[in-house]
Amino acid sequence: xxxxxxxxxxxxxxxxxxxxxxxxxxxxxxxxxLTRFANGSEMxxxxxxxxxDAGVGGHLQTLAAxxxxxxxxxxxxxxxxxxxxxxPIALVAAGRISSGRELEGAIVGVSALAAISELQxxxxxRAQGADYGTLTLRAMPFAQLAAALESGEIAxxxxxxxxxxxxxxxxxxxxxxxxxxxxxxxxxxxVMIAGLAASRAWVVSNPGAxxxxxxxxxRAIDELRGEPAPTGLHVPYFDRxxxxxxxxxxxxxxxxxxxxxxxxxxxxxxVALD
Numbered sequence: 538x539x540x541x542x543x544x545x546x547x548x549x550x551x552x553x554x555x556x557x558x559x560x561x562x563x564x565x566x567x568x569x570x571l572t573r574f575a576n577g578s579e580m581x582x583x584x585x586x587x588x589x590d591a592g593v594g595g596h597l598q599t600l601a602a603x604x605x606x607x608x609x610x611x612x613x614x615x616x617x618x619x620x621x622x623x624x625p626i627a628l629v630a631a632g633r634i635s636s637g638r639e640l641e642g643a644i645v646g647v648s649a650l651a652a653i654s655e656l657q658x659x660x661x662x663r664a665q666g667a668d669y670g671t672l673t674l675r676a677m678p679f680a681q682l683a684a685a686l687e688s689g690e691i692a693x694x695x696x697x698x699x700x701x702x703x704x705x706x707x708x709x710x711x712x713x714x715x716x717x718x719x720x721x722x723x724x725x726x727x728v729m730i731a732g733l734a735a736s737r738a739w740v741v742s743n744p745g746a747x748x749x750x751x752x753x754x755x756r757a758i759d760e761l762r763g764e765p766a767p768t769g770l771h772v773p774y775f776d777r778x779x780x781x782x783x784x785x786x787x788x789x790x791x792x793x794x795x796x797x798x799x800x801x802x803x804x805x806x807x808v809a810l811d
Contacts, residue, residue, distance in 0.1 A: 539569070628693060648677070740810075
């Protein structure tokens, strides 16, 4: 089977690279054409246009595409945030900024608009009693954050480790927040950040291909869980179980903080392949 696959270079999509590099997709009989996208929003847009068959879907980008009529679904999980040790997404700020009030009026670098970074900022600013509406978000690749902070183009940035940790180690910014999505969750509870997304029509038409891809990614996830995490870094939590309970909190928070205009049941965006 041949697959047009959309990839996004971030820590949550690590199982995809492992499945490719270690031959799991090839062993599953999948020939793929890999297209790399700058962020999950671009991937979701390409999926909606039929330019790719499946790919790395961000939770909010996939939700937004579905609310716009694209009917995208998750068929396998990739990476999660889980308290207290798997909180990769950090908010870093330059200079003396150390609180939400001090962040007011700032330009903040994010990888994509209307995605996890924006939700993180909305949650953080509300918790700090600060005005989110004063912020300006500027989308840019993670690789450009250091130069933008150093030049003063941005005053803060939302980024996952290892990017956030490197910015702090280089003295360009300090970490002022981690784990916004998990702030109200008990230890060991988790939220899904990214998963394998496809159009519902493609899954219905290609059930064998969907199962083969999900199986290859599950093998990669099992291997990643057996490997030691890099010292000093918050890495995503990886698990092969696709559960509504892991995605619903994100959708609820997105509605509560005004990122989407209506409530959605996470189960509507999931397809069980077993």
